[in-house]
Amino acid sequence: MVQEQQLETVDINVNMGPQHPSTHGVFRMVLTIDGERVVDVEPHIGYMHRGAEKLSENMDYRAAIGFQDRTDYLAQFLNEQAYCMAVEKLLELAVPERTEYIRVILCELNRITSHFMFLGAFGIDLGYFGTSFTYGFRERERIQDIFEEVTGERMMYGYFRPGGLAWDVPDNFVQMIRDVLPHARQGLNDLDVLMTQNEIVAARTKGIGAMSAEDSVNWGLSGPMLRAAGIDWDLRKDKPYSIYDRFDYDIPVGSHGDVFDRYLVRLEEARQSIRIVEQALDQLPDGPIMPEKMPRRLRGPEAEVYAAVEGPRGEYGIYIVSKGGDKPYRLKIRPPSFCNLSALRDMTVGNYVADAVAILGSIDIVLCDVDR
Amino acid sequence: MIGIFKSMYITFATMMRKPVTIEYPAKHRDVPQRDRAFPILLWDKDVVEPFCTGCHACERACPVECMTVTMKDNPLHADDKSKRRKIVDEFWIDYGRCMRCNICVEVCNFEAIAMNNTWAGHELSKFDRNDLVLDLDQLLAQHKQGKIDEWVAE
Ligand code: SF4
Numbered sequence: 001m002v003q004e005q006q007l008e009t010v011d012i013n014v015n016m017g018p019q020h021p022s023t024h025g026v027f028r029m030v031l032t033i034d035g036e037r038v039v040d041v042e043p044h045i046g047y048m049h050r051g052a053e054k055l056s057e058n059m060d061y062r063a064a065i066g067f068q069d070r071t072d073y074l075a076q077f078l079n080e081q082a083y084c085m086a087v088e089k090l091l092e093l094a095v096p097e098r099t100e101y102i103r104v105i106l107c108e109l110n111r112i113t114s115h116f117m118f119l120g121a122f123g124i125d126l127g128y129f130g131t132s133f134t135y136g137f138r139e140r141e142r143i144q145d146i147f148e149e150v151t152g153e154r155m156m157y158g159y160f161r162p163g164g165l166a167w168d169v170p171d172n173f174v175q176m177i178r179d180v181l182p183h184a185r186q187g188l189n190d191l192d193v194l195m196t197q198n199e200i201v202a203a204r205t206k207g208i209g210a211m212s213a214e215d216s217v218n219w220g221l222s223g224p225m226l227r228a229a230g231i232d233w234d235l236r237k238d239k240p241y242s243i244y245d246r247f248d249y250d251i252p253v254g255s256h257g258d259v260f261d262r263y264l265v266r267l268e269e270a271r272q273s274i275r276i277v278e279q280a281l282d283q284l285p286d287g288p289i290m291p292e293k294m295p296r297r298l299r300g301p302e303a304e305v306y307a308a309v310e311g312p313r314g315e316y317g318i319y320i321v322s323k324g325g326d327k328p329y330r331l332k333i334r335p336p337s338f339c340n341l342s343a344l345r346d347m348t349v350g351n352y353v354a355d356a357v358a359i360l361g362s363i364d365i366v367l368c369d370v371d372r
Numbered sequence: 373m374i375g376i377f378k379s380m381y382i383t384f385a386t387m388m389r390k391p392v393t394i395e396y397p398a399k400h401r402d403v404p405q406r407d408r409a410f411p412i413l414l415w416d417k418d419v420v421e422p423f424c425t426g427c428h429a430c431e432r433a434c435p436v437e438c439m440t441v442t443m444k445d446n447p448l449h450a451d452d453k454s455k456r457r458k459i460v461d462e463f464w465i466d467y468g469r470c471m472r473c474n475i476c477v478e479v480c481n482f483e484a485i486a487m488n489n490t491w492a493g494h495e496l497s498k499f500d501r502n503d504l505v506l507d508l509d510q511l512l513a514q515h516k517q518g519k520i521d522e523w524v525a526e
Pocket residue numbers: 423424425426427428429430431441460479480481482483484485
C-alpha cells in the first residue's frame with residue numbers, strides 16, 4: 001500500500017574535522033549537503049592559533065627567527081627568507097653573494113620537499129591510501145637529511161639570520177645535493193606515472209573545483225592555485241628578489257584552474273626547482289656568509305617595509321612597522337594558505353562530498369600557516 | 373586502463389627495491405655532527421668547574437624564557453685556582469619549553485653551553501613534565517662523562 005504521507009528531503013549539516021584525516025591539520029568544515037551534493041560550506045579556523053605575529057613583536061630581530069619556522073612548517077626556509085629579507089631591507093644590510101646562493105639552494109630544495117608532501121597527501125585524498133604518500137616521503141626524506149646535515153634540525157631549522165646565515169654549510173654540501181637530485185627527479189617521475197595518466201585520478205580531478213582566471217585574481221589567490229588558472233604570476237620572475245634573475249627556469253601555467261591542473265603545476269614546479277638548484281650549485285661562489293659590518297645589536301630605524309617570497313603555496317610576505325629600537329612595532333604575516341583557503345566555498349559548492357576532500361587537498365593548506 | 377597498469381608497474385617495481393627504513397628502537401641511525409637536540413652545559417676539565425659564569429646573557433636572549441640562571445662568587449678564584457671571578461650557582465632549563473633554536477649557544481661569550489648532538493638528547497620522554505626541568509648537575513652530566521662530540525658553531 002502506498003503511503004499517503006508526503007515524503008520530504010532536508011539539507012543536513014555534516015561536520016568535517018577538526019579531527020579528520022583529510023583536512024591536513026586541525027581544520028573544520030561544516031558542510032551543508034543535499035543528498036551527495038554540497039550546497040554550503042562554512043570553514044572554521046583558529047585551532048592552531050599561537051599568535052606568531054605578536055610573539056615576534058616581543059622578540060628582538062634575531063630571536064624571532066624561530067617563530068617564522070613555525071608558521072608554514074613545510075616551507076621553513078622560505079619563511080625565514082621572507083623574514084630575513086624584510087629585516088635586511090629595514091636595516092639596510094647587504095647580504096653576501098655566497099649567502100644568497102646557499103639560501104636559494106636551500107629554498108628551492110625546500111620547495112621540492114613541500115611539493116613531495118603535497119603529491120603524497122594528494123594521493124591519499126584521492127584514495128591512493130598511502131602508496132603515493134610513502135613514495136613522496138621516501139624522496140622527501142633524502143632531502144630532509146641534507147637539511148639536517150646543514151642545520152642540525154629536521155623541521156625547525158632556524159638557520160638564516162638577518163644579514164646571513166647562522167654558520168657555513170659543511171664541506172660536502174655540493175656533493176650531497178648532487179647525489180640526491182637524481183633521486184628527487186626519479187621520485188617525481190614515479191609519482192607522475194602513478195597519478196597523471198591514471199584514469200581514476202583523472203576522473204576524480206578533471207573539471208573539479210575549477211576557478212576562472214578572473215575569480216582567482218579577485219579572491220587574491222597566489223602560487224600554484226593562481227597559475228593553474230592560467231595566470232603567469234610568480235614573484236621570482238615578476239618581482240625578482242634575491243638572485244633569481246640569474247637562473248634559467250620556466251614557470252608552469254595551467255589552463256583550466258581545476259584540481260588536476262593544480263596538481264600538474266606543482267609537479268612541474270618541483271622539476272623546475274631541480275633545475276634552479278643545479279644551476280646554483282654550479283655558480284656557488286666562495287666568500288663570507290655574514291656582512292662585514294654587522295651590528296652586534298640589530299636596531300631598526302623608523303620605517304615600514306614589506307618583503308615577500310614565492311613560497312610553495314604562494315606569496316608569503318612579511319610586513320614590518322618599526323618605530324626604532326630592537327623590536328618591530330608591528331609584524332604582519334601574509335600567509336598564502338589563508339588567502340587561498342578563502343576561495344573554498346566558491347570551489348566546493350555544487351560538487352559531491354568526496355570532491356570536497358580533493359578540492360581541499362588541492363589547495364595544499366598548512367593549518368599553522370592559516371592560523372599563525 | 374593503460375594508466376592503471378602503468379601505476380601498478382611502479383608499485384611492483386618498488387617492491388623490488390631495498391627498504392629505506394630503519395627498525396628504530398632496535399637500531400639508531402647516525403645523527404649528524406651538527407645535530408641540535410637540547411642545550412647542555414660544558415665542563416672545564418682543567419679547572420674542574422663549569423665554563424658558565426652565570427652571566428645571564430643566554431637567559432635574556434632565549435625567546436621562550438625557559439632558562440633560569442643565578443650567579444655566585446667563585447670559591448676557586450679566591451684560592452687562585454680559577455680565572456673566573458663569578459661562577460654559576462644554579463641553572464635550570466625547561467626542556468619541555470625549549471624550542472631548540474640555538475640562540476643561547478650563539479650569545480654565550482664563554483662557550484659554556486652547547487647543543488647536545490647525541491641520541492641521549494633525543495630520547496627524553498618522561499611521565500611527569502616536571503622531570504623535563506633539568507638542573508645544573510643534570511645539564512653538566514653529559515659533558516662530564518665525555519659523552520658528547522663537541523661541535524661548537526662558528
Ligand atoms: S651559559 Fe653562557 S651565556 Fe648563559 S649564563 Fe652561562 S656563561 Fe652566560
